[in-house]
């Protein structure tokens with residue numbers, strides 16, 4: 220690696236060395252010296268608009284902007300001279316000429332950069348006596364409001380929307396002191412509603428429709444946790460007042476997403492307090508579900524499970540888990556299925572073929588899976604079969620940022636046109652041909668396509684062969700043998716190649732890692748792998764079956780045709796996704812459900828337990844790139860309990876009836892200790908998790924002589940959520956439902 224050249228300079232009488240090319244403002248920050256700034260924002264282009272960062276540089280005739288000046292050999296910089304202090308004071312006075320100074324009612328009061336700067340560097344009087352220019356506040360969308368008099372024209376919003384989001388929904392109108400920010404729809408926004416512009420605004424000029432005028436920043440507690448919507452695993456900080464979520468943002472820029480959140484992460488939290496939340500256990504009596512006590516519901520559920528387990532044996536009971544519940548909850552659920560009931564009838568709605576990828580990579584897995592940071596650092600990205608802007612917004616952000624900051628190249632291979640093509644070096648749109656056929660052709664040259672497609676694919680293959688560091692990122696259409704073909708193709712390339720499979724929801728990867736699979740134990744271990752099963756059997760005091768169980772669609776079919784006695788569903792909606800929709804639960808005798816809302820499946824149940832959402836529990840989740848992160852409880856909703864607690868309650872009830880052993884985990888952390896011990900790849904350092912640093916699972920999968928993995932294509936299915944939908948949860952996000960863009964998506 221080429222060594223970075225260092226230059227020597229003096230800042231405030233300190234001799235320092237900094238890498239050549241470092242911006243002076245960054246150099247001062249590294250030394251702990253504050254040079255105030257408004258328009259400068261790391262990662263965005265430089266525009267030197269606000270003049271707050273002026274510093275003295277020896278031999279320069281006048282003050283210079285530290286945000287645009289790079290360090291140079293022999294430079295002598297002073298950041299705190301009288302001239303500099305006066306310049307800051309006058310700039311602030313100038314910025315306040317039209318500013319309304321309505322801090323007592325402004326949303327930003329208490330966390331406003333302008334307020335802080337005026338306290339620290341401003342004058343205590345103003346010489347400005349003229350009438351201030353006023354403009355009424357504008358509502359640009361349900362989530363974005365603009366108050367022009369508060370705007371200091373730093374253009375951060377315009378740049379983040381253009382450069383960061385590639386949406387270009389904001390511009391500048393009028394001139395001089397009358398300049399304002401204007402939206403692309405002239406009086407409204409037609410955009411991705413991500414709220415990045417609100418978040419980045421240093422003052423209260425852009426405010427959020429869901430937060431404005433609700434509270435003050437010092438009245439809230441701040442709880443860092445992980446977004447519950449898509450599989451990308453953005454860190455979000457929930458602002459909590461009286462146990463309720465008031466807003467979500469990521470303003471400390473930590474976590475794998477740094478300053479990024481999409482519309483769902485920022486505004487999709489009001490489902491927690493939706494009026495339709497189930498708050499009491501429900502028990503079916505005749506045609507209807509009635510609220511009952513926890514005791515009655517738990518006893519009834521345990522008795523029904525026992526009855527059908529006794530009558531039909533282990534294979535008469537099935538379990539369908541969730542890709543939104545935590546790792547600890549998923550681990551407990553598969554223990555309940557395997558150890559308590561002796562069945563491998565356990566699965567979840569699979570939205571990416573993680574099993575296929577990990578099997579194909581075998582013992583190279585640990586070094587071949589991409590993290591979100593590595594995706595950003597990759598020199599080239601091949602995106603196959605996924606509209607990342609809509610389905611995986613952080614992945615799209617990482618790709619765009621890599622292109623912008625590192626000159627990365629993007630290759631798109633997709634059935635139809637997608638927005639990210641605007642940034643691509645080459646795109647191949649292959650219409651109705653299957654991804655697997657295209658990949659087979661890349662890997663083996665087998666297959667016949669129209670001349671124009673064949674020539675585009677030829678040129679794509681040549682370009683990929685020339686890349687030195689390639690990220691292959693693919694959606695749910697690439698499964699089983701197609702993944703094996705892709706890995707075979709990648710192995711033949713000269714450069715470094717790493718992979719990322721894109722699933723749908725917050726813990727899709729964790730659900731698979733924890734063994735919510737009928738043919739794999741936790742860590743994708745084969746059912747007959749004695750090295751894992753024997754210690755687990757000793758630990759759980761149970762004999763584990765080596766016979767593969769039913770998949771989720773097979774369980775629904777068996778349920779509807781009376782071949783299953785009892786189905787236990789945790790946070791999933793299988794009767795809406797699999798089987799014949801009109802058949803309902805068919806001839807299934809017993810259906811027990813943990814749910815937040817009365818979904819299609821919950822409505823059919825005999826017992827419904829009210830379940831807490833991800834924002835109401837502690838635990839861990841694993842994002843689509845295998846990074847394990849901590850969930851922390853933010854909101855507190857009366858009634859529901861975590862699935863972790865519900866599974867513990869159920870295990871105790873069952874033990875009383877002579878079925879299996881009760882779970883004695885004190886809390887999710889105790890379950891995670893066991894996961895660290897027994898699940899290959901999860902022996903991560905707790906300190907890393909506690910500091911908020913995500914840690915990738917170092918899975919090491921050896922093929923131990925089994926046949927290559929393949930799955931029926933219909934088993935891995937994306938829900939094809941968009942920026943504005945999020946499965947069942949999205950239906951209960953009032954704020955998101957109110958956006959016209961969401962309505963357009965639902966209709967299309």
Ligand code: SF4
Pocket residue numbers: 363379380384386387388389408410411412413414415416417
């Ligand atoms: S909400 Fe997002 S997409 Fe819309 S204008 Fe703001 S930054 Fe741009």
Ligand code: SF4
Pocket residue numbers: 369370371372373374375376377400416419420421422424425
């Ligand atoms: S609205 Fe905010 S971010 Fe945009 S230019 Fe004005 S002050 Fe800057």
Ligand code: SF4
Pocket residue numbers: 446447448449450451452453476479480481482483484485611612613614
């Ligand atoms: S990209 Fe995914 S994880 Fe990140 S904020 Fe959006 S929905 Fe949440």
Ligand code: FES
Pocket residue numbers: 255256257258259266267268269270271272273284285286287
């Ligand atoms: S921060 Fe340097 S000019 Fe605005």
